[in-house]
Amino acid sequence: xxxAAQVVSVESDxxxxxxxxAHEFMYLNPVGxxxxxxxxxxxxxxxxxxxxxxxxxxxxETPEPLREVATPGCTxxxxxARFLDVPASRTAKAVFMTGSIQGEERFIFALVRGDHELSxxxxxxxxxxxxxxPATEDEIRAIGAEPGYGSPIGVAEDTMVxxxxxxxxxxxxxxxxxxxxxxxLNVNVGRDFEADLVADLVAVEAxxxxxxxxxxxxxxxxxxxxxxxxxxxRYSEKLGANxxxxxxxxxxxxMGSYGIGVGRLLACVIExxxxxxxxxxPISVAPFHVHIVVLSGNRPKGELxxxxxxxxDLEAExxxxxxxxxxxxxxxxxxxxxxxxxxxxxxxxxRGLARGxxxxxxxxxxxxxxxxxxxxxxxxxDAVRKGQKAY
Ligand SMILES: [Zn+2]
Numbered sequence: 001x002x003x004a005a006q007v008v009s010v011e012s013d014x015x016x017x018x019x020x021x022a023h024e025f026m027y028l029n030p031v032g033x034x035x036x037x038x039x040x041x042x043x044x045x046x047x048x049x050x051x052x053x054x055x056x057x058x059x060x061e062t063p064e065p066l067r068e069v070a071t072p073g074c075t076x077x078x079x080x081a082r083f084l085d086v087p088a089s090r091t092a093k094a095v096f097m098t099g100s101i102q103g104e105e106r107f108i109f110a111l112v113r114g115d116h117e118l119s120x121x122x123x124x125x126x127x128x129x130x131x132x133x134p135a136t137e138d139e140i141r142a143i144g145a146e147p148g149y150g151s152p153i154g155v156a157e158d159t160m161v162x163x164x165x166x167x168x169x170x171x172x173x174x175x176x177x178x179x180x181x182x183x184x185l186n187v188n189v190g191r192d193f194e195a196d197l198v199a200d201l202v203a204v205e206a207x208x209x210x211x212x213x214x215x216x217x218x219x220x221x222x223x224x225x226x227x228x229x230x231x232x233x234r235y236s237e238k239l240g241a242n243x244x245x246x247x248x249x250x251x252x253x254x255m256g257s258y259g260i261g262v263g264r265l266l267a268c269v270i271e272x273x274x275x276x277x278x279x280x281x282p283i284s285v286a287p288f289h290v291h292i293v294v295l296s297g298n299r300p301k302g303e304l305x306x307x308x309x310x311x312x313d314l315e316a317e318x319x320x321x322x323x324x325x326x327x328x329x330x331x332x333x334x335x336x337x338x339x340x341x342x343x344x345x346x347x348x349x350x351r352g353l354a355r356g357x358x359x360x361x362x363x364x365x366x367x368x369x370x371x372x373x374x375x376x377x378x379x380x381x382d383a384v385r386k387g388q389k390a391y
Pocket of ligand 1: 039040041042043044210211212213214215
């Protein structure tokens with residue numbers, strides 16, 4: 001499709017499809033709505049939703065006594081870190097979500113370090129939650145927490161508390177006190193509250209070290225134009241879709257899913273192949289191979305008939321043809337031909353016809369060639385073959 005050089009595969013979330021692994025095929029372009037993390041050291045590539053990075057070594061300290069301090073107006077990590085003069089990495093940030101876990105609406109209290117962003121995909125996967133959304137202030141207060149000053153200490157029993165593994169590995173962090181204008185010093189997971197789950201929840205950013213090789217990760221934007229899921233036997237077991245093995249024993253089919261984003265691909269092909277005049281279709285995906293422009297419409301007589309004959313000759317050779325026989329000025333037709341971007345343009349005019357010739361121009365070249373009508377079909381077939389080889 002003329003995109004191979006710009007498309008990479010990245011590790012991705014299995015999401016609703018489930019299964020044991022997934023890859024997305026990403027067209028690298030700043031217009032993309034996905035963020036990818038890429039390692040130039042070892043080739044690791046992943047969607048930011050699930051990308052992992054090397055963890056810094058947290059040193060366990062002796063737990064200090066839990067202490068409440070007044071932090072007036074410090075509702076953000078930046079304010080808090082400045083006010084207490086501690087690095088953001090020594091704070092714990094509460095994120096409040098709700099989601100459906102095994103069919104039951106649950107409040108999910110996530111805790112990440114203040115210098116990290118939460119990956120909602122990682123949180124949803126850790127919690128086994130679907131349809132996750134940010135909790136409302138009323139919902140936050142209903143579990144006994146305070147927006148902007150949230151802490152897992154003392155929240156309602158049925159709250160699901162999920163803590164990032166870096167928070168669990170740290171000692172004496174600053175977190176909220178569930179009270180307006182107050183925070184707690186020296187918060188320690190396991191001593192001051194129990195986590196229901198410890199998991200990697202961090203949304204990886206450019207500049208963080210690669211989990212495999214330690215090189216600094218880079219970020220890029222991409223458009224998901226395709227994907228592959230390893231479904232394994234997740235669906236076939238439920239559906240009873242079995243085959244008989246060599247011993248006649250029924251076994252579930254092993255399945256894969258292969259997706260192509262047709263609409264997005266069209267957008268990406270055009271993004272990659274265009275100029276100021278319009279689209280420049282690669283011949284492999286062009287809606288037609290040839291665009292015939294009849295120079296003067298139905299006058300003078302003979303042009304349209306000649307064009308229709310060329311059209312029939314080409315179609316007999318499985319060449320797909322768009323014929324512009326509108327009664328429009330030549331300039332309008334040429335502009336439209338450039339805009340639509342069919343790879344091969346053939347212009348049929350009475351002057352050329354008098355010499356037994358038509359003009360041939362490739363959309364991606366400036367040069368125009370006069371080609372004898374007798375040799376035209378062969379000429380076009382060669383051009384189509386050449387165009388198909390280019391990708
Ligand atoms: Zn690496």
